[in-house]
Amino acid sequence: MFKNYFTIALRNIKRHRSHSVINIAGLAIALAATIVIFLVLQHEYSYDTYHKNADRIYQVIKKDVSPTETGFQVGVPFPATRALRQDFPQVTFGELYKSFGSQLTVMKDPNTISSRRFIEESGVFFADPEIFSIFDVKWMAGSAAVLKEPGKLVLAKSIAEKYFGTWQSAMDGYLKIDNNILVQVAGIIEDVPSNSDFPFAVIPSYKTFESNQQYFNYGEQINDWGLSTSDHQVYALLPENMKAASIDANLETFSRKYYRMESATKTSHFLQPLKNIHFDTRLENNGDHISNKTSLNTLALIGVLIVLMACINFINLSTALAAKRGKEVGIRKVMGSSKTQLRTQVLFETGLIVLFAGMTAVLLAWLALPYLRYIADIQQQLTLINTGSILFLVITLVVTTILAGFYPSLILSSFQPVEAIKNKINNTRVGGLSLRRVLVVLQFAFSQLLIIATIIAVGQMNFIRTADIGFDKEAVLLLQGNNDSTSLARQAAFKSDLLKLPAVKSVSFTMDPPSSLNSWTTNFAFNNNTEDLPFSLYLKTGDEHYAGTFGMNLLAGRFYTTADSARKVVINETLMQKVGIKEPSEAIGKTIRIGAGKFREIVGVVRDFKNNSLRDGIQPTAIISYPAFYSLTAIKLKSNNLGKSGEAIQQVWDKHYPEYAAETRFLDESINEFYQQEERLSRLYKVYATLAIIISCLGLYGLVSFMAVQKNKEVGIRKVLGASVGSIVYLFSKEFTVLILIAFALAAPAGWYLMNNWLQNFTYRIDIGAWVFILAVLASVIIAWLTVGYKAISAATANPVKSLKSE
Amino acid sequence: MIKISNLEKIYRTEDVETVALNKLSFEVKDGEFVAVMGPSGCGKSTLLNILGLLDDPDSGSFLFNGIEVAGFNERKRADLRKRNIGFVFQSFNLIDELTVFENVELPLIYTGVKAAERKKIVEDVLDKMVIMHRRNHYPQQLSGGQQQRVAVARAVVNNPKLILADEPTGNLDSSNGNEVMQLLTDLNEQGTTIVMVTHSEHDARYSHRIIRMLDGQTVMQDLMV
Structure with missing residues (x-):
């Protein structure tokens, strides 16, 4: 019995080659995407579970x-x-x-x-x-x-x-x-x-x-x-x-x-x-990242939806083919096959296709895994084959088989043998179009949702990359050293040698560049008050060349100098406003007490700069001199091109700090690192949006094939009566355009809601304009027309005599 | 073998009611070869579908081997059908994806015969039908006559008591047609009951008795001599 199923399944796969390829390709892509998602989740949830206690x-x-x-x-x-x-x-x-x-x-x-x-x-x-x-x-x-x-x-x-x-x-x-x-x-x-x-x-x-x-x-x-x-x-x-x-x-x-x-x-x-x-985003941990459970859940949901999309394709294609298989089903029934046997056969065939897809998926996942670090926070290479993933794959294949095969098996086995055998099964009996329409609308809604999310995420990333951060991050080289007493003692000589290099414009010793993920906060009091203010003060430390090296803009006053750095302080606009001063010039001469220290005089107000990532707002910040913490040397170069001066800087370092290793990086690069997670997220959206589009196009292609079969006679009659190719292509495309618009009506509000929420993570964010939605719907209509076009044209150009003869 | 009385089948669409069988009664004895004739739309095919347990009458009685089968559910009908009835169709109705051998083997699979035994039975039948040399071919690769021989082989492979033939020569030229009629006659002589629907007076002459139908009723029964 199973040998017979197997034989006919294989031959069916061969015979309907293009359908099989679509089915296997769609399922394989979806399963590969899901396997990768599974591995990511498996890895994230495995953190520190190996400790016996x-x-x-x-x-x-x-x-x-x-x-x-x-x-x-x-x-x-x-x-x-x-x-x-x-x-x-x-x-x-x-x-x-x-x-x-x-x-x-x-x-x-x-x-x-x-x-x-x-x-x-x-x-x-x-x-x-x-x-x-x-x-x-x-x-x-x-x-x-x-x-x-x-x-x-x-x-x-x-x-x-x-x-x-x-x-x-x-x-x-x-x-x-x-x-x-x-x-x-x-x-x-x-x-x-x-x-x-x-x-x-x-x-x-x-x-x-x-x-x-x-x-x-x-x-x-x-x-x-x-x-x-x-x-x-x-x-x-x-x-x-x-x-x-x-x-x-x-x-x-x-x-x-x-x-x-x-x-x-x-x-x-x-x-x-x-x-x-590993998951508490309120806190930091000692590993290389904290996972956001919401993101992981979203990822899991995307995985499930992608597999569902592929199953929908499968159902659409199989039921479209069902009419062609009516005769076979009829004969089998006449020969005494029971419904259960027919259902088993269909499920068996589905299982075989799913198995092929599963094998292809494993290969695809294996090929994709090395690229995982570009879209996920996981930097290590994950192993594809482990007990968990095998179990997952088996379960997924079984569930997929049932999801994809159950409905077609019901449809096929319910054919009346007498009608089936006489080729009287037409597609109105194969469960009607309405279910398929609903399924395609869902598919398109999901892929449009991802398109919308991608456009917004990419837009936000570009916005951040090009946003004004309030200082000049270009051509600043950062050298990480130490702040032990030996190191500090050699700083002056080191600096004077650096300044002799023709490429070097200025040098500043500091603990931290203006934008960094470190934050140092303290309690503080303003203008000789004994009471602390009820919010924290953010501190940046640097020598007198800090503002110049990082290209900060003074709104009033001056930066502190070598002579008065220990007693003076510079504040940012936000702090000025938070203590109730309107004009920068009014802040000059006021005092501030940092922690339990002495009151220092405000000598300057700088334009706001982004102290953390753009996710957070600008904090009330004071810049103070604190030489004991200066482990970082910031070197402003005359041009962005490091060239040979890199070596020269290294030589100067080695001369002064022979026993220390130097670690250099450019400021703009380290600032870009703040947004790695978002960068990866936007890449992730791009990848999964592309997959979703591919899968829904495969599904659309399936539905058009189905319609082509169904409208075979209609197209024939229309052509005999003089319809043009164009009018027949229109006949096909009209319906899908409507379906896409319905899908859009679902996707647009959902996309707006989700991405608006996501944008709330950023203090500085783009507005979601109408163009995002127009672009998304245009993109999907154009992609759909391209997909439908081929089938529609081949249906429209077919010889009408053939299609009418079959009746 | 078959005894039907007052059999009724009515097809209803939204506003038309078509009476396909109108209180039809007749009997077919074991070992008989009966031809059913009549103009298009007289209910021949409906009758054959009911006799073949592919369809259910709306009312009346249908005794098959003395068992009342009118009102059997699909599963019971399928069970009875696969053990007792073989079918031969005008359009052969072979499965295109299966070879000659596999097509003939199909009824044995559904009756649960073991693989080794199936091979022997199928080969015997194919031999008898002189189609053994084509065992690995697909239906499209055969002539109409050969396809119908395969279909007959498939109909008899289970040793059914009854063969229902629906215009078995309708798609064949006269020499192939005669060959198929001869096959049916041979089977009948070996004891198989045959009910054949046909438009051809020539074919009908192979039978023992002709039931002529009009508007869902028998009008005449001619006994062949």
């Missing part, structure tokens, strides 16, 4: 509630760890201090000078041994106990190999952190899986951090409960059967005990489950 691991989060805003921080004050251990003895707490852009000098023994220097952007964590009672790592040498002592460090295998050749030879070797802190390798762990937000790579003991505090610029404040940095984090492992809620309740009491409760901002803590760390 994953459901008992929590991060201690700090919550600051002020009258105007509620803020969340992953940073916990340094003294909190000890207090937490004291007050919650049943819980295991571990603490770590994360270090960015640390320079690591590799040394075989501590007395020789080494030129093997590496800068690690991430992965450097000063950790206490308890961290590894909480998180699982596999020890290849040593154990967590080595982290009990200062001056010891653990390396991940690949880093150990990178530094020392083999991980075995790394053991007992030395590293110097930022040219100051000497540590000895005392343990090796296997590399942390890529689906972790804890990319432990270089792990000095936390004790090392504590005994070298002078290098980290926290000063005496390190014991202050008012200071917290997102680099100092605390994690908890709860005992079995203990509820996080019970700890949370006690954390309220804990907070009241340790924090100053008289301040306007109330601080408290709560436990964040490990499984939320």
Whole structure:
């Protein structure tokens, strides 16, 4: 029986080759898209699930509630760890201090000078041994106990190999952190899986951090409960059967005990489950990205819709073909086939096509995976074949078979044998056109929705790229160095050598360019008032050449100079307005107290510049001088073309900082990086909009084929009566144009609603103009006409004698 | 074998009611060869569809082998049909996507005969019909006469008690037509009951008895000598 099904299925696939190709191609594209989406979701939801105690691991989060805003921080004050251990003895707490852009000098023994220097952007964590009672790592040498002592460090295998050749030879070797802190390798762990937000790579003991505090610029404040940095984090492992809620309740009491409760901002803590760390967009994590669950859900929905679209195509094409198969069905029924047998046969055939499509899809997905990083936040190569994906594929194929095959099987098996055998099955009996019309409208509505989303997302991206950010980001080279005392001491000489280079226009030392993802906020008071203002002040630090190097515009006053930089401050327009001053000149001479410091005099007001990404609004900002934090050298070049001056700058660096590795990048590039996620999102829209258009065009082609069969006789009679080719093409196109317009009526409001919501993420955004919708509907009408055109013309030019004879 | 009495079938469209069978009664005995004749639209085909259990009468009785089958549902009819009735059509009605062998094999598949046994039975029948050499060809590759021989082979492969033939020579030239009539006569002589609808007086002469129909009723029954 199945051999017979198989034979006839294969022959049917061959016989209706163009239909089979459309079906397989449409399904394959859709399934490939869905497989890729599945892999993305699988990867995102797998973060840190491998820890054996994953459901008992929590991060201690700090919550600051002020009258105007509620803020969340992953940073916990340094003294909190000890207090937490004291007050919650049943819980295991571990603490770590994360270090960015640390320079690591590799040394075989501590007395020789080494030129093997590496800068690690991430992965450097000063950790206490308890961290590894909480998180699982596999020890290849040593154990967590080595982290009990200062001056010891653990390396991940690949880093150990990178530094020392083999991980075995790394053991007992030395590293110097930022040219100051000497540590000895005392343990090796296997590399942390890529689906972790804890990319432990270089792990000095936390004790090392504590005994070298002078290098980290926290000063005496390190014991202050008012200071917290997102680099100092605390994690908890709860005992079995203990509820996080019970700890949370006690954390309220804990907070009241340790924090100053008289301040306007109330601080408290709560436990964040490990499984939320990858998804909580209010907070940051230690991995390379945070996933937005809404985006992931949207992605899943797109996957489901794309497969549905392909199933709709399949249904349309199969039912269009059903009329042609009437005779076969009739004969089979006369020969004694039951309805169930016929249905099984149709489902079997569908299954075979879906299987072919599935195999093609796996190939397509395999080809597409290397390009995934351009459209998703996932930078690592995902593996296509794993237990989850195979299971997913099998389930998807079965579900697709049922979705695509069930309706056609019902239609085919319900044919009356007497009519079927006499070729009396015409398409009005094959379920009518109305269902197919509805399906095509849905398809087109979905692809138009994606077209609208794409136009808007691309427009917004262009807007951001070309938007005025309030300063000049062109031709500024950034050199990331260090802010240890040795480095700082050499800055003046370094700068004077740089200025001798013909390509260099100006040089400024700073912590941060005007636009960056870092934010440093503080409480502040204005104009000699003792009371703090109820909102936070954003700080940028730089020397007296900051404004000039970054091309900022002064609205009033001047920038501070070498002589008065310690006592003066420059503010932006937003801050000026927020403290109630209308004219920039009126702000000059007023004073401002930053944190708990002394009042400084405002000497200048700069035009607003974008301090963060354009997603956020401009914050009230002050620019101050703070030399201890100047680790970044900003070099304004005379032209955007770096050319040979890159080498010259490097030589100057090596002359002054032989023991430091230099890391350079252009400011405009680093600003573009802010929008990587959006860039990827707009690419993602483009890809899926294209897929949706292709699939719906395949479907349209199917429906036109169906109509061509159905209108065969009508076209014949019309032609005999003298209809022109043009009028017959019109006959076909008219209907689809109407369907597309109906689809548009659904897609346009939905698209407007969704994208208007998305745009709310950006403080600076484009208006959604009517042209977006006009473009979308025109594009889909033109694409549809092109698709319909071919079939319509071939139907219109067919010999009418043939079509009439068949009756 | 067949006994129908007061059989009625009425086709209704929105505003026209067509009486296809009007209280028709007759009987066909085991081993008989009966020809049904009449002008177009007299209800011959409707009758054959009902006799073939492809359609259901609106009223009246239809005893097949003594069993009342009027009112059987589709599944029961299909079951009875596939074991007892073979069909030969004017337009052959072979499945274009299947080879000669596979077309003939089809009824055996639906009656659940094992593959090895099917092969033997099909080959026997194809041999008998002298079409064995064409076993791997597709219907389009055969002449009309050959196609009808395949159709007859398919009709008899299950050893049915009854063969219903609907103008079996309608699409054939006279020599191929005679060949097919001879095949049917041979089958009848071996004991198969045959009911044949035809327009051809020549073909009707092969039968034992002619039932002439007009407007859904029998008008005359001629006994052939």
